Amino acid sequence: MSKEIDRRGFLLMMLYGLGTMAVVGQLGNLQFRKRDTLAATARAQHTQRLTEPAPRGEILDRNGVPLATNRPSNVVVIRYPYYNYRKNEEYRRSLELLADLTRVDLQELLERVDYKLETDMRFFDPVVVKADITQEEYAAIVANRDRLPGVDVVVRPVRQYPQKDLAAHVIGYVGEITREELEAMAGQGYRGGDVIGKAGLERYYESYLRGTPGIRQVQIDYSFVPIGDLGWVREPVPGANLVLTLDVGLQALAERALDWQMLRLQNIYHVNDRKTYTEAKAGAAVLMDVRTGAILAMASRPSYDLNLWVPAISPEDYQRLISDPISPLWNRAVQGAYQPGSTWKMVTAAAALMEGVVTPREEIFCGGRYKETNQNCWNRWGHGRVNVARALRDSCNVFFYEMGRRLGIDRLVKWAQAFGFGSRTGVDLPEEEPGFLPTREWREARAREHGLDWYLGDTTSAAIGQTFQVTPVQLARYCAAIANGGTLLRPRLVERIVAADGTVLKTFGPEPQGELPVSREALAEIVRGMKMVNAPGGTSDFGRWPLPGIPTAGKTGTAEYPGIDNLGVYVCFAPADDPEVAVAVVIERAGHGGSVAPVARSILAGYFGVQLPPEDPAFIPPEFPEQKEEIARVLRSGRRWISRQSQEDGRQGQGDGAAGNH
Secondary structure, eight states: OOOHHHHHHHHHHHHHHHHHHHHHHHIIIIIIHHHHHHHHHHHTEEEEEEEEOOOOHHHOTTSOOOOEEEEEEEEEEEEEGGTTTOHHHHHHHHHHHHHHHTTTOHHHHHHHHHHHHHHHTTTTTOOEESSOOOOHHHHHHTTGGGOOOEEEEEEEEEEOTTTTTHHHHHOOOOOOOOHHHHHHHSSSOTTTTEEOOHHHHHHHHHHSSBBEEEEEEEEOOTTTTTEEEEEEEOOOOOOOEEEEEEOOHHHHHHHHHHHHHHHHHSSSSSSSTBBTTTTOOOOEEEEEEEETTTTTEEESSSSOOOGSSSOOOOHHHHHHHHHTOOTTSOOOHHHBBBGGGGHHHHHHHHHHHHHHSOTTOOOEEEEEEEEETTOOOTTOOOOEEEOHHHHHTTHHHHOOOOOOHHHHHHHHHHHHHHHHTTTOOOSSSSSSOOOOOOHHHHHHHHHHHHHOOOOOOHHHHHHSSSSSSBHHHHHHHHHHHHTTTTTEEBBBBBEEETTSSEEEEEEEOEEEEOOOOHHHHHHHHHHHHHHHHSTSSSSGGGGGGTTTTTOOOEEEEEOOTTTTEEEEEEEESSSSSSEEEEEEEETTOOGGGTTHHHHHHHHHHHHHTTOTTTTTTTTTOOTTTTHHHHHHHHHTOOOOOHHHHHHHHHOTTTTOOOOOOO
């Protein structure tokens, strides 16, 4: 029996020994034969792919002046371990410390981490805590490095707007993508934390400006902070650059001219009206090439500094902007829907001539009152006998009341549509307003829902521009079409799109949208009337039109708003006999169109290089706006501001606003 047991034990020992030798052999095999494979695996466990944002494309004016660029910024980021802050109290405390050191709201920081977990599975890509940290904040982070594992400071490009508030509504601004935007842009390669265009050209051309992110292979330490760069897997591709049709000099002049005229309206006592227009604080101006549709200047007032959004706007600044009753964020040039007043009379004149309800020679008597509807002309003494051209020159309401009666509202609406009103112009900006037309459908709905019928007086008021609503950019296109012989052109702000390597990706030229169904003879009669507006005896004659050596054609307009000061509107083109540019200007609560005309005169003076004398209503003192308050005090006293510089050398005060080579 004992021999049998010994034999069994020996066999067990042999099996155990063989098993042990097999394990040792396998370990040796792993150690020596597969050491390269294991080493590679170990290295792989300590490397990651990091997404690097691409710089946005730049935005430049037509002469290459930068309007939107990029600059390097020190940015605090946190990495993967912090995504577990809910389960790890140490990480939670570190986040509390980081929020305190960087002056970031803790709840906002935690929401950023949660947002990352919900929207982006690339865990190694960091969460941005704050950009543009100060030297003090950077030093505090370095001093607390041991208490902030996984926190890093990296250099990233952020937007910069070197011209500050110039053309702010055109350029727009950028911001971090929201959850709603991320959902709407699903499938377009965006992820939480990305910066996108939020307004203006930044938003409209986002697909060109955004660029393509790069991917970099890096070595990381235990806290997932990169400690070694292994090179690019894919280099970032900067976004494409936009070269605009805007001229910085003309843009600055248009904004300055609006500001100057509004200051004058607020502070100068108007003898005829026996008042000042203290609430004339908002308006817009558009300067458009009548041959190409290129917009050379688009101003909207009031404005704001685009750098408020860099790297992110503060809650206090944002609340201040959105609560301002004058709405500085609103681009009045494309979003402001205004009654056009008498600038509409060219539409009514064209409709009457083409529908055959009047001839160029027929005269209507104006005695100051239209008996059919008991409506007054603006001139209570009347204009006597006037034809189409003279009615435009005098802006005779009675003549156009009669044209409205003869045409009827449906034909007025039809001709409004023929001139491009009631629909968007297609200008390359987001959120453009189409305006408003009192169509048959709208009138029927109004009567059905509110019991308001449409009367003859409504039609006659519409004939002088008191019911329709239009935007300043629509007015500029309309005036340009009259000037160029009848072609409606799409207003455009971009001349070309250029890749970062200089390759031209896209160019934009004139884009006709249709022809006005107006005969050459009828159009000539309308232009003749518009020329007379700016000649001696016309409604804008007091504004010292025309410019020296530059004949112009224009039209004033006053839109009535019960209970508040009237809206002032003005459109014109120049030179009258060989048109190059059209201007449309609107100032809210300016009283009448004549109050607005000097803005257009200032802009045209800059465009054509005309030097205006200091006594000219459109002359802008070189001291403005730097000495705005002092100038306002002088104007309120009833005296005229006399420019010190103009006293010395008699120069026109346009400063950098004057632009040549047009």
